[in-house]
Amino acid sequence: MEELLRQIFDKLLSFYGSQEWWPGEGLEIAVGAVLTQQTNWSNVEKALTKLKDANCLSLTCLEKISIGELEQLIKSSGYYKVKAQRLKNLIKLLSINSDPSREDLLAVNGIGLETADSILLYLFEKPHFVIDSYTFRIMRRIGIYSGRNYSELQRVFMNNLPKDIQLYKEFHALLVKHAKNSCLKNKPKCDMCLLRNNCIYKTKKNNST
Numbered sequence: 249m250e251e252l253l254r255q256i257f258d259k260l261l262s263f264y265g266s267q268e269w270w271p272g273e274g275l276e277i278a279v280g281a282v283l284t285q286q287t288n289w290s291n292v293e294k295a296l297t298k299l300k301d302a303n304c305l306s307l308t309c310l311e312k313i314s315i316g317e318l319e320q321l322i323k324s325s326g327y328y329k330v331k332a333q334r335l336k337n338l339i340k341l342l343s344i345n346s347d348p349s350r351e352d353l354l355a356v357n358g359i360g361l362e363t364a365d366s367i368l369l370y371l372f373e374k375p376h377f378v379i380d381s382y383t384f385r386i387m388r389r390i391g392i393y394s395g396r397n398y399s400e401l402q403r404v405f406m407n408n409l410p411k412d413i414q415l416y417k418e419f420h421a422l423l424v425k426h427a428k429n430s431c432l433k434n435k436p437k438c439d440m441c442l443l444r445n446n447c448i449y450k451t452k453k454n455n456s457t
């Protein structure tokens with residue numbers, strides 16, 4: 249498994265190059281991790297720009313701003329009422345705890361495993377591999393993991409890769425890139441795919457035609 253994951257990473261990196269991801273710095277990363285739930289990044293960017301334009305991408309402002317005003321600023325990210333409350337909950341934690349543990353983050357209402365790990369990896373630079381729907385899709389098709397359990401798939405990566413923060417960031421970003429570029433939800437571009445020799449999905453498809 250270790251060898252296979254390494255091969256996949258090396259192929260993705262040599263094809264796509266370094267992704268220099270996640271966008272933003274500091275608190276923007278944590279806010280982005282909440283806003284990106286159930287939407288695409290372009291909608292998040294619009295909301296982040298509104299927060300910046302309103303000088304409200306700071307703990308002080310996000311603590312003070314009314315929930316109604318916050319809802320208006322983040323409206324473009326969708327589910328804005330729920331997300332505004334989640335942001336308030338997260339800001340409350342970060343304003344009293346500048347180095348939260350995974351358990352601290354998961355105790356915040358509305359912060360799930362993926363959001364907590366994104367915040368830990370990208371903001372606090374702690375080695376937590378982030379799993380998302382793109383990771384599930386590619387790993388299932390390649391034949392590495394067919395379940396639906398976040399922690400199980402996370403262990404596949406974390407038990408077989410060194411605890412390297414840059415590697416975790418880069419690998420996650422490359423999987424997102426590959427899922428958007430080739431391993432599409434409905435019509436994956438298998439014939440052109442750099443991972444086709446590692447992937448059982450393509451073989452299965454060919455056998456059924």
Ligand code: SF4
Binds near residue numbers: 389437442
């Ligand atoms: S061969 Fe097809 S299914 Fe497999 S990783 Fe590539 S695009 Fe996805």
